[in-house]
Amino acid sequence: MFNLLKLHLNKILLIISLLIISIFVSLSLGDIKSWDRIDWLDVAGEGGCAIALATWMIFILGSRPQGRVTDLLTLGLGFMFLAFWQDTLDEFIQLPNSLLWDQMESIAMPLGVMLLTYGLYHWHQEQLALNYQLRKRELVFREHRAFDQLTLTGQCEYISQQLASYKNTSRKQSLVFLMLDINDFSHFNRQFGNQEGDRLLLEMCELILLNLRQQDLICRYAGDRFAVILPDTSLTQGRQIAAEIKQAVKHFAFKVPQSSNSQFQNLSIGCVQWRTEHNNDLALESTEKLLERANFALLKDKPIHLASVSGLA
Numbered sequence: 001m002f003n004l005l006k007l008h009l010n011k012i013l014l015i016i017s018l019l020i021i022s023i024f025v026s027l028s029l030g031d032i033k034s035w036d037r038i039d040w041l042d043v044a045g046e047g048g049c050a051i052a053l054a055t056w057m058i059f060i061l062g063s064r065p066q067g068r069v070t071d072l073l074t075l076g077l078g079f080m081f082l083a084f085w086q087d088t089l090d091e092f093i094q095l096p097n098s099l100l101w102d103q104m105e106s107i108a109m110p111l112g113v114m115l116l117t118y119g120l121y122h123w124h125q126e127q128l129a130l131n132y133q134l135r136k137r138e139l140v141f142r143e144h145r146a147f148d149q150l151t152l153t154g155q156c157e158y159i160s161q162q163l164a165s166y167k168n169t170s171r172k173q174s175l176v177f178l179m180l181d182i183n184d185f186s187h188f189n190r191q192f193g194n195q196e197g198d199r200l201l202l203e204m205c206e207l208i209l210l211n212l213r214q215q216d217l218i219c220r221y222a223g224d225r226f227a228v229i230l231p232d233t234s235l236t237q238g239r240q241i242a243a244e245i246k247q248a249v250k251h252f253a254f255k256v257p258q259s260s261n262s263q264f265q266n267l268s269i270g271c272v273q274w275r276t277e278h279n280n281d282l283a284l285e286s287t288e289k290l291l292e293r294a295n296f297a298l299l300k301d302k303p304i305h306l307a308s309v310s311g312l313a
């Protein structure tokens with residue numbers, strides 16, 4: 001958040017400067033009120049609103065890149081904040097009634113609301129475009145607590161929810177479920193550090209996403225393991241997609257600062273089918289059983305055949 005705030009240093013400095021100017025102008029043109037003339041309820045109400053608006057600005061500036069939408073939102077909130085700030089100052093400093101400065105908040109507030117509304121409209125447009133790109137990460141619901149902070153994909157329970165909702169809709173085609181795991185990822189972590197490991201996980205996730213269709217969904221199952229749901233897909237199609245993902249990962253030259261050589265990874269993938277009611281199977285198998293089968297298929301795909309070691313075979 002602080003890195004993003006640094007990007008907006010000029011806006012933050014402008015707002016702080018306006019605050020200071022408004023204090024100086026009010027002090028030079030008005031008289032400080034005596035203690036008993038201060039309406040503390042107004043101070044709490046107007047000051048509280050000013051603090052709330054300043055907090056909104058910090059959240060917006062701390063979470064958004066530079067650009068038109070951020071400028072509009074900040075300007076809108078900034079004007080509204082200045083209006084409440086001036087209102088709060090008026091509780092402490094008596095300005096002459098005839099003074100135009102005293103009317104400042106009557107102009108700043110509607111101007112702020114208009115700019116904020118215009119900014120929100122463009123934010124809405126921007127979000128629609130982002131939603132389109134995010135579809136492969138979040139099909140129907142957004143709850144940031146259920147999302148992995150590193151890859152911004154759903155976590156384990158999100159997969160179960162999506163599978164359960166798929167089961168409740170009557171589909172003609174089967175679903176294919178992929179369980180993907182980076183081979184020897186702990187070795188990569190040991191060699192280049194966890195920070196580079198995090199970066200690799202993120203880029204792997206992006207690469208897998210690029211090889212998926214619009215209707216597919218990727219989630220981070222655990223550690224270096226991802227799950228992919230391919231709705232309305234035959235087993236042949238699912239295997240084809242899995243093979244394409246493997247090829248893409250195999251040829252992905254990942255650069256690390258510690259080495260001049262690119263690092264290449266391999267994925268193991270378990271590919272299992274969930275048949276529809278038309279094939280008489282979907283109702284029979286629980287999501288737990290499907291995940292168990294996918295994990296087992298993944299083990300079978302590992303270079304060293306762990307399935308035989310674990311006795312699952």
Ligand SMILES: Nc1nc2c(ncn2[C@@H]2O[C@H](COP(=O)(O)OP(=O)(O)OP(=O)(O)O)[C@@H](O)[C@H]2O)c(=O)[nH]1
Nearest residue numbers: 181182183184185186187189194195197198223224
């Ligand atoms: N950098 C990083 N490492 C993680 C994260 N989550 C889990 N890990 C590491 O991922 C590694 C997973 O280890 P294993 O399950 O043995 O997987 P592996 O080394 O790829 O071994 P195989 O799957 O048998 O090929 C462990 O070393 C974890 O510490 C994470 O969020 N970031």
